Amino acid sequence: MTSPSATSRLAFGDAGDAPSRAFSFPHRHLLGIEGLSPDDISGLLDVSDSYVELNRRPDKKLSLLRGRTQINLFFENSTRTRTSFELAGKRLSADVINMTVGSSSIKKGETLIDTAMTLNAMHPDVLVVRHAESGAVALLSQKVTCAVINAGDGSHEHPTQALLDALTIRRRKGKLAGLTVAICGDILHSRVARSNIQLLNTMGARVRVIAPPTLLPVAVDRLGVEVHHDMREALKDCDIVMMLRLQTERMHGSFVPSVREYFRFYGLDEEKLAVAKPDALIMHPGPMNRGVEIDTELADDINRSVIREQVEMGVAVRMACLEVLTKSSASEGQTS
């Protein structure tokens, strides 16, 4: 987990070559970080590292997934994640289809399972699924014969986001173990927080969560985190400050009195950040609400904010996930 292993630092030869690797991912789907071992995670990050290098070259195309079909099935609107998965698939030469299924067409009668079975009949190799309900992607995965990647399910998990965050941290800090990571904001509604807590704990980082009590899920301390309500206390000596978006679209009723009160106490600004380590990194899964959870100048501070780097790492991580999942389904055959 310290530095990428030699095998993953494979230099890509001529475009189109498939890299050979020692790592094999022992799961059929990627439904969450929960259930992954430290080796699974470091293996994925090592593979991702090699794609970061590839993505910086003028010719970014590999033929690894030529002939394979990837369907991005989004039941919830997304531009960033969907584009990232689409680029990842295309850079590996997969045939990529995007399907955005509005919640209205679901209400017309076709159920999630009907949709899954219909798509499955078209023999895709990998389904990338986002859904507004927790557990929906796992349910769908039980009904299909291809690999499924969870691109976010309700308030449950968003594993590729946690992996890209981990890759960003590991490349900057050289490690994950022993770091102190503060996750701030709307923990209650956040799948990013749940996946990050799982991943960082698995890899030996210390995790703090900071939010007003109304935005913290009950028993969150049972997930192995320190719980704080005061930013100045919580950010003290942190290596990483991860800000979360206030997910007003998931909020029914008032969880905080106003945006300006929220920013006053939980928004990240210079003053609050001052207690963190001088080289602390600022992260945000996007899209940002500038002036709500993060001061606009901090967000753009190229010395401390790695927000744009996270987006770059996203493509690499998703390429890695596509690679390892299609490889395992090829080697094991299509089992149900």
Add this chain to the structure above:
Amino acid sequence: MSDGRKTAYVNARIVDPATGFDGKGELLTAADQILDMGAKLFDGAIPDDTDVIDCGGNCLAPGLIDMRVFVGEPGQEHKDTFASASQAAAAGGITTIVTMPDTEPVVDDIALVQYVARRARETASVNVLPMGAATKGMKGAEMTEIGMMMETGAVGFTDGRRAIANPRVMMRLLSYATSFDALVMQKPEEPSLAEDGCMNRGEIATRLGLVGIPTIAETIMIERDVRLVEATGGRCHMSQISCRDSLEAIRRAKELGLKITCGASPENFGLNETAIDNYRTFFKTSPPLRSEDDRQAIVEGIADGTIDVIVSNHDPQDQESKRLPFAQAAYGAAGLETLLPIALEMYHNERLPLINLLAKLTSEPARLLKLDSGRLAPGAPANLILFDPDRPWKIEAEKLHSKSKNSPFDARPVQGRVMRTIVRGETVFTDSN
């Protein structure tokens, strides 16, 4: 009617919670009534004109009375009908089902009470007693014609799956109901605190990213209604309680001598929230499965008498209603056939004697509903079950008689099997195994 065909039940262990009788005995019925019951009724000499049923030493008890049953009829007949639900009930040893008004249309006036009674007479093999809606359309605003529905046969008033949330409406209802001594059954769950929730609020909901229903949503409604009962003198039954705090609220109300009673269902004493792991929607019930501590509290409440009755909370759901993401899936579990064996687990675990357990399924619901059944007294209807409390078997959802197979107890090994169910003197179920 008592001069009809006579039947003698001999060689039985008779368990009659109403009189506290538990021992070897014999019982005589004539047509649809019980004539007599005693340790040595016939003294070896059974009259010639009498059919004899040898009980083989098994338990003979009053048929079970289930105070909370959702039937799909009218409106959702694909989930269950009076015919299919009563077959399931008979197989589970239940001779009387009390049906909830949550149908399409809602049972909120005398014509619908009569409709249920007529459909049940024509198609059901067990006794069907309807509860009427407490408010028109179960909308929680205007009272229904409680007095007239009672005259027509409604045995209680409830808004079924919905709480009567408005305190003013509940206060008037309890107050008005006193003139008929009508039973108001509350579904104790404060809607504003339970909103959007789909399972118990706690660590597991947090891990699964699901919105939780806190136990306080239940307890706060009970504590409010305790006050309203105190103020009005009404008679209020909490359909089911699911947690320790609610149990304590009920206990305190009973110590004050208030007319508050409550029930519990097998989900809440036979399962806890860990069963939901991996979003298994068959475990989505209302009230939700709670923590292990809460489950134990429900068992304690049943053992110490704080909980008056045990109900199946039978709520059939088809596959389509359950094969959905957890938050979108329907609440409910098919429960008629599994009620007795799951309840018997508490007897086998030595939490309470068999006769006390059976009281919560027979004489206690009869007392709350003012029925003449639920006991083995002369003149009572011949609603009986013969069962072996020890016989081991495994629940298989596919073999359930209900049209819906959504049992959370599928594949569970249990003890206690109904061998024969008798409704008004007629055998409506015999175990074929």
